[in-house]
Amino acid sequence: MSVAAEIAELWSAGTPVVYLVTPEEDRAVAACEAAAAAFDARTGVWSSQRGLEPQAPGARDPAALLDALAKASAPFLAVALDFHLALEAPAVARRLRDLVPRLTAEGRCLAIVAPRVAIPDGLQGDVAVVRLPLPDDAELSALLEVVHAGLTHGAAPSPLSAEVRHRALVAARGLSEVQARRAFTRALRRDAVLGPDAIAAIAAEKKRLLAADLGLELVEAPDRPEDLGGLATFKAWMEERALAFDPDASRFGLPPPRGVLLVGVQGCGKSLAAKAAAARLGVPILRLDLPRVLGARAGAEEGLARALEAAEALAPVALWVDEIEKGFAGSAPGEGGDPRAARVLGAFSTWLQERRGPVFVVATANDVSRLPPELLRRGRFDELFFVDLPDLEARREILELHLRRRGRDPGAVDVPSIAELCPDYSGAELEQVVIGALHRAYAQGRELETADLRRIAQDVVPLFKTYEEQIKGLREWSRGRARVAGRPGAVVDLFRRAQG
Template sequence: MRMEKNTTYKFKKDLTSLLKARFPYIYIPTWEEDRVLSVIKGVACDKDTIRTPRQVFTWSLTSGIVGQSENVSQETKSPIKALEFIEKCSEASVFVLKDFHVFFGVNGRGQDNEIVRKIRDIASSIKQSNKPKNVIFVSPSLVLPIDLQKDISILEFNLPTAEEIKTLLNEMIQVNSSTGRISIDLNEDEKEKLAKAALGLTFQEAENSFARAMAQDGRLDASDIELILDEKCQVIKKTGILEFIKSNLKIEDVGGLENLKRWLMKRNKSWLDSAQKYGLPAPKGVLITGVPGCGKSLIAKSISAMWQLPLLRLDMGRIFSGIVGSSEENMRKAIKTAEAVSPSVLWIDEIEKGLSGQDSGDSGTSTRIFGTFLTWMQEKTEPVFVVATANNISKLPAELLRKGRFDEIFFVDLPTFNERKDIFKVHIKKRIKDDFVKGDFSLTDEVLSELSKITEGFVGSEIEQVVIAALFEAYSEDRSITFEDFEKTIKNIVPLVVTQAEQIRAIREWANVRAVAATPKEDLFNYELKETSKENNSEGNYNNPEDIKSSRGGRAIDF
């Protein structure tokens, strides 16, 4: 049985222990009042679970203390009166106080000192009462004054597990399929995927998302995963730190990089229960480094679509805040959100700009954030797949690069001949669809080979711009596109292999012994970069194949 299936059982066990030990104050931060209250009642009233069953009272600012049948007294709406009632109560009881955190303030500001003092005053009388009594604070956020930190025990109440959500899904399927108005087309694997997609939602949110999926088109099938992810998007947006990226990019839309693609495909569905039969953990993530413009970000987006998981982008600029201490809290909140909506893909673009961790001149904030991230990467148990991309890998410290943080480090080099053919094919098919625009132009293997030959050293983003610029040539003259449009555009582009030759050479030297080539070894031939300039190239073609010879970065390993 997986760990996640035992989380509710563990909560019940921990709560039972605290009640039996007569802990006076327990704090449960959760949005799910009804669900946690149901569990509390189940524990407190069960003679087999707890030796002395206890009556459960609830309190809120609008209703006061409410017993099992009716209000105890209207006067108990006042928090002081409620605490006095608890102190005088002579029966075995559990008091659940809702949203009491509003009296605790934030960082000592806005704190109601009288109420905090009263809580401390009655702590000993609650512990020494003839009949066992416990007070449980239930609030959506954890706010704990320093004065009460030694008196209150915090108990985590996790969101529903995949097993619990799947049980809910099966119950909804049973109820709605019997009416004949809802068509259900799901096998067991697809049910598991739907349940995993709803992880991170409260029980009520999951129920609402399944109901919406059924009501939208009168059926429930695997395609409704997208709708469930839309619900999770709301959770992510509310954090203000993570950004939900909706990507329809298919892995086939990324030209080349077959080695990296195969590695990713083999790890698809590895977060499902079926992977546990093989004793496999969920993959931690990959670090993708290499030449700018060669498809690192495209790969991150395509993983989300291929694995049908939400893609979360962590903007390091939002992590660093002007308030002292808030940057660290922002990082913890981002990690907690990513775990709450797991399984998910967490994308950190240009990680070297935000997690250098050293000598940033910010009183150690970057170092602390870096340390928090490293610890989480090493110890995380939730299926959050981290995709980090980096252009300047030399800025990253060695601690981030060692095994255990990422499953693999891939190096994306300049596209090979075959990869350039694939990239041209993707972009030409994507953009040239109209018959008038296409005209007599035919996308044959010979055309792709010729385009690939004359773009030696071009990166993927430059090839995309070649296609766009060629289309502008045809559009400006209101005619069909021709092969000559491509040739003209290519001659006018100074590729990155020329403008950043030294940087590319340095990246390759680093990757040769430290990273795995994203390109299969059968395609590995590449270039030795030479200094090239407009003055020594009379034809204006700065990417002459004669200037670029073999020597590729990244170890040639096939997956």
């Protein structure tokens, strides 16, 4: 159902106030006008600067708008821009509450257009909230036609091929109408036939706008599962889940995979695993900056809703939520019971459970004590994995990977002995062993040797030395709660070693 049809249906059912949540005022006004056209009704658009146009341009005061609405011949729809600010005044809210019965009985309606929901107490039952969705492919296609024709300055525009049009629309998915117009304009001015450079310009504009407006970052993800050292169980699980993205999977009765939650020790590859998962699925990866989206501002819920809507518009996509426990700090009663944080957590949990479309969520967490229990319920994620310090075999894989990435043959040095020398090292610390050894060899003007790796490995103080109790606590927590991301039996080996 279109937004215009939804407004018309709510209005015809006697809804006195429709609350359109969107930063796109022009699209919201157009939807309201289309809804009024279905009733052959009149509309007026109000702002504090222009009054109610065209009926009462002098009614710039919110109370004057409500008086004009009460006197207008029914059926009538008044579209009020930023009226949520006016409703902060108790007198205005009281006037609207008094007017509600007449609006319902006489066929008038007030449509509030605002970027966030702010409904005073006492009005919630009379207000229907409608979120204006992002433009779909049909709307983006029509917008592309308008922009293309407008840049020709009267000359007949050269037609765009179906393939070029499709690439442009795919590149623009997830943008608002204003943002898409800007991106199309930039691309068409660069290349009127939308060649590869122009499509790249649309993608670059989208990347910039998503990061600036929604806290979403399109991440380059060259990491493949085979570029991830260790985590054998997780990689095998991803191989199986990736098959569910095939077209035949839905016909077989398989839903798209929902996502995975990775908890565990810092520096052990959770972020790399998120990128590798997206690469295995063959989809782009979006990083959601939760602390930035939520922040301390009043529009946190709307900011999160817009970011998640953009992610769905870009599907199929992987959504990476890094250190998810920090984003929802304060949501639990024991953490102060911040009602705003609790509402946002509730909205995010509901989206995880009920989202539509192939959005594969990869969430990572370091501090399980701060993880809200809502996120650990089955149905939010397909699986919960515990990422521990790498075992001997995984340390050897990680060292070999980092040597190969830097143009070195692992067979030229004694990797197994270095792996045995680093029993409590994280993946990040093993990388620093390789980098530090290369620095040492370069400073001495010679090629890398096993002695360089051994010297640096002996000098590094692993995180385990400082946070041994916390890491052991993580391992204890994971038993019976999470699958081991590494080699089966690796955690058992670690417990045995610790007891020995």
